[in-house]
Amino acid sequence: MTLAADNLALTRGGRCVVEGLTAALGPGRITAITGPNGAGKSSLLLGLAGLLAPSSGAVTIEGRALAAMAARERAKAIGYLPQTPDIAWDVAVENLVALGRLPWRDRGTEAVEAALAALDLAHLRHRPASRLSGGERARALLARVLAGSPRWILADEPLAALDLAHQLALVGHLRGCAAAGQGVVLVLHDLALARNHADHVLVLKDGRLLAAGPPAEALDPEVIRQGWGVRARWLGEPGAMALSGVLPGEE
Amino acid sequence: MNRASGVFAVLLAVLVPLSLLAGRVWIDPFAPALPAGAGLILAELRAPRAVLAVVIGAGLGAAGAAMQGYLRNPLADPGLFGIAPMAALGAVASFWLVPILPPHLAAWSLPALALAGAGGGMALLALIAGRTASDAAGGAGGGIALFTLAGLMLASLAGALTALAITLAPNPFALSEIVMWLNGALTDRSWSEVAIAAPLTGAGIGVLALAARSLDALTLGEEAARSLGVDPARLLLLLVAGVGLTVGAGVAVAGIIGFVGLVVPHLVRPLTDRLPSSLILPSALAGACLVLAADSIVRILPLVTELRLGIALSLIGAPFFGWLLLRMRRGRL
Numbered sequence: 039m040t041l042a043a044d045n046l047a048l049t050r051g052g053r054c055v056v057e058g059l060t061a062a063l064g065p066g067r068i069t070a071i072t073g074p075n076g077a078g079k080s081s082l083l084l085g086l087a088g089l090l091a092p093s094s095g096a097v098t099i100e101g102r103a104l105a106a107m108a109a110r111e112r113a114k115a116i117g118y119l120p121q122t123p124d125i126a127w128d129v130a131v132e133n134l135v136a137l138g139r140l141p142w143r144d145r146g147t148e149a150v151e152a153a154l155a156a157l158d159l160a161h162l163r164h165r166p167a168s169r170l171s172g173g174e175r176a177r178a179l180l181a182r183v184l185a186g187s188p189r190w191i192l193a194d195e196p197l198a199a200l201d202l203a204h205q206l207a208l209v210g211h212l213r214g215c216a217a218a219g220q221g222v223v224l225v226l227h228d229l230a231l232a233r234n235h236a237d238h239v240l241v242l243k244d245g246r247l248l249a250a251g252p253p254a255e256a257l258d259p260e261v262i263r264q265g266w267g268v269r270a271r272w273l274g275e276p277g278a279m280a281l282s283g284v285l286p287g288e289e
Numbered sequence: 290m291n292r293a294s295g296v297f298a299v300l301l302a303v304l305v306p307l308s309l310l311a312g313r314v315w316i317d318p319f320a321p322a323l324p325a326g327a328g329l330i331l332a333e334l335r336a337p338r339a340v341l342a343v344v345i346g347a348g349l350g351a352a353g354a355a356m357q358g359y360l361r362n363p364l365a366d367p368g369l370f371g372i373a374p375m376a377a378l379g380a381v382a383s384f385w386l387v388p389i390l391p392p393h394l395a396a397w398s399l400p401a402l403a404l405a406g407a408g409g410g411m412a413l414l415a416l417i418a419g420r421t422a423s424d425a426a427g428g429a430g431g432g433i434a435l436f437t438l439a440g441l442m443l444a445s446l447a448g449a450l451t452a453l454a455i456t457l458a459p460n461p462f463a464l465s466e467i468v469m470w471l472n473g474a475l476t477d478r479s480w481s482e483v484a485i486a487a488p489l490t491g492a493g494i495g496v497l498a499l500a501a502r503s504l505d506a507l508t509l510g511e512e513a514a515r516s517l518g519v520d521p522a523r524l525l526l527l528l529v530a531g532v533g534l535t536v537g538a539g540v541a542v543a544g545i546i547g548f549v550g551l552v553v554p555h556l557v558r559p560l561t562d563r564l565p566s567s568l569i570l571p572s573a574l575a576g577a578c579l580v581l582a583a584d585s586i587v588r589i590l591p592l593v594t595e596l597r598l599g600i601a602l603s604l605i606g607a608p609f610f611g612w613l614l615l616r617m618r619r620g621r622l
Contacts, residue, residue: 089515113518120516126361126508127563140506141518182509186517 039065041086041116041190041221045095048078048085048245054093055081056245063238065189065221068212070232070253072225073242074266079225080121080194082242086223087118087192099190113141117188121195121225123179125167131178132163138185146185153184157211173204180211190221197224197231209235233257233272233279241265291567293560297574301343304578308339308585337480342584343577344483345475345543348490348535350576351569353550354557355497358504358565359528360433363558364613366551367536370436371443372410372529373547376540377471378447379406381454384463384470400485400541406447407537413443415529419522433511436525473544473599475584482542489541493534494573500527501566508564546599548606549576555613 041063048056055078063069063086071079084090086097088104097104104112117138125134135153139146154160157177162170170178176196183191191212197205213235216222226232232239232253239256241249243265249256262270262283270283309331310316316327352367359365367373380403387395418436451471458464503524506514515521539546553576554568561567580598583605587596 084512087516089512109515109520110518113516116516118513118516120510120512123513124510126510127565129508129563133562133564134508137505137509137517140502143502179509 039100039189039221040098041065041223042098043082043086043095044098046082046085046092046097047094048081048090049093050081050090054245056085056242059095059242059245059247061240061247061250063221063223066216066219067237068216068222068224068235069238069240070224070226070236071240071242072227072229072232072257073248075227077242077265078245079227079242081245082240083118083192083194083223083225087116088112089118110141114186115188116190116192117183117186119179119183119191119193119196121198125175125179128166128168130164130166131159131170131181134167134178135159135181135185138182141186146187149187150185153181156184156214157181172199173201173207176200176204176208177211180208184215188220190223191215192223194225195227197226197228205231229257229262230279230281233281234277291561291571293557293567293571294574296560297557297571297578300578301574301581304581304585305339305343308342308581309335311585312588333479334477337483338475338478338584339581340483341475341478341486341542342581344487344490345539345546346549346576346578346580347573348486348493348539348576349546349549349580350553350557350572350574351494351497352532352535353552353576354554354565354568354572355500355504355528355531356550357554358507358568359500359524360437361507361510363555363617364551364610366548367532368545368547368550369444370440370532371414371447372407372440372533372536373540373545374444374447374451375410375413376403376407376537377545378451378454379403379409380470380540380544381451381467382406384467385454385459388459400482403541404489404537407533407540410443410447411529411533411537414439415526417442418529419525469597470544471599472597473540473546474595474597475543476595478542486538486542489534489538493531493536493538494569495531496527496534497531497569500524500531501569503527504565544599546580546602548602548609549579552606552609553579555609 043059043061046056046059047054059082071082073079081090085092088097091105099115132150132154136150139149154163157180159177159181162174180196197208200208212222236253239251239253240247241256241261248265249261259270262268268283269286270281272279273282274280310318312335314324314330316323349367356367357363357365380399383399383402386398390398417439455464455467458467503519506517506519553572557568557571557575561571583601584598587598587601590596
């Protein structure tokens with residue numbers, strides 16, 4: 039069930055955005071991909087989702103190269119939630135969620151109902167997307183991914199547009215997915231969210247892996263200094279840590 | 290078959306017989322004796338014209354629904370994207386060829402060259418936009434935006450070449466023929482035009498139906514659609530082929546009839562769940578209703594010469610477009 043990158047290199051628009059990256063991600067836990075702006079986080083997530091073909095190296099799922107899989111087979115295994123998921127037509131929540139069944143070519147009524155229930159959307163099923171609040175919308179889009187029953191859930195900044203309460207609620211849902219055995223991979227630029235909620239963290243800088251491991255190690259102040267050029271220290275207690283940082287020379 | 294399909298199928302079933310009865314010579318089905326020549330008028334004039342209106346309207350409606358789904362934009366019209374102007378350019382070119390062709394070929398040169406123009410437009414669009422679609426898969430992004438620009442480029446090029454053909458028209462008679470023809474009409478069409486348009490349009494709607502579920506996935510954006518297993522290159526080919534067949538066939542036998550593809554999906558959308566796949570069949574039926582009704586009305590208007598159908602629909606369509614823009618500004622679309 040491992041999703042692995044093996045000496046992965048990715049190119050976008052003629053520019054190398056990820057280089058020589060090797061990492062193995064396990065199911066049943068939340069992996070956070072973090073790093074400074076432009077480090078290649080979103081590109082790596084696209085690569086892991088099989089949506090950006092490697093220019094060298096490979097992404098494998100259970101030892102099989104994603105590039106060699108049929109698009110539908112890959113789509114059944116990996117659910118991907120883009121960073122700014124816009125909804126072109128004003129569809130009702132239940133129809134939006136049912137789009138997750140497209141790779142299966144079935145109605146998947148049970149999976150859709152389960153996804154609606156898991157994200158507490160059953161009472162909003164007939165509401166058009168334009169009349170959802172930001173938090174409801176984020177839940178509906180995640181439910182769309184869950185409805186496809188993917189083994190892996192890959193989401194690009196799913197928490198960025200949400201307030202604190204909705205962030206915690208959505209993390210709770212993702213935690214539930216991990217507990218059920220699904221692999222969850224999130225791009226997070228908020229280091230405190232990564233530190234407090236991830237089981238495993240990959241830190242990227244300039245397309246290369248700077249650190250990987252449990253959050254306390256991978257987001258150690260020394261890594262933050264190297265990655266972001268910020269002198270930082272963690273405050274608070276495990277599970278509710280906050281980051282205090284200053285630019286060098288400002289002390 | 291959803292609710293919207295049912296509504297427009299019933300409407301069409303009412304409109305077809307009404308359209309057969311209406312015209313310069315009214316046929317009263319309850320009158321004790323039919324007017325002289327009624328059988329001939331029905332079989333040779335009104336029936337092929339009604340069938341052609343249904344076929345062309347269905348093609349334009351389905352193409353509009355698919356195009357709006359593909360571009361994720363309710364203001365898209367299949368006529369804007371190069372295929373109809375290229376078909377028109379092919380047709381205009383035939384006005385140059387007619388005098389030099391043997392008579393038995395001349396009759397077919399217009400639809401044949403219009404279809405060739407549509408085919409050339411499709412090939413160019415697929416070539417330019419197909420390259421950008423594969424770039425998008427490689428991460429350059431903007432596959433659909435570049436499709437739009439490629440289509441607009443093609444449309445303006447075909448428009449310029451058509452204008453050039455008009456200014457260089459071999460004689461005033463050809464000039465007036467070209468200008469008349471560019472404003473589409475169904476006047477004096479026969480079963481032979483039906484035989485050209487019906488199979489091509491049917492095939493085109495079938496191809497668009499194959500793209501329906503992929504268009505649904507695009508509701509979530511290009512990357513999410515790819516993550517759901519949609520192949521952007523295949524979708525582009527289906528769309529270009531489907532729109533090319535329906536619009537090309539329509540232009541080949543009737544000239545340019547605008548705005549149907551833009552207007553019809555808006556009439557249909559509120560009756561559906563708003564996903565593109567739910568729109569294609571009902572938009573075909575509603576497009577058939579709209580063109581049939583408009584063609585029957587221009588036929589019975591008491592004017593010296595018949596109002597051209599293409600002009601009539603643009604007269605309806607342009608204000609409708611403005612109304613859509615105002616509604617969009619108020620965020621109700």
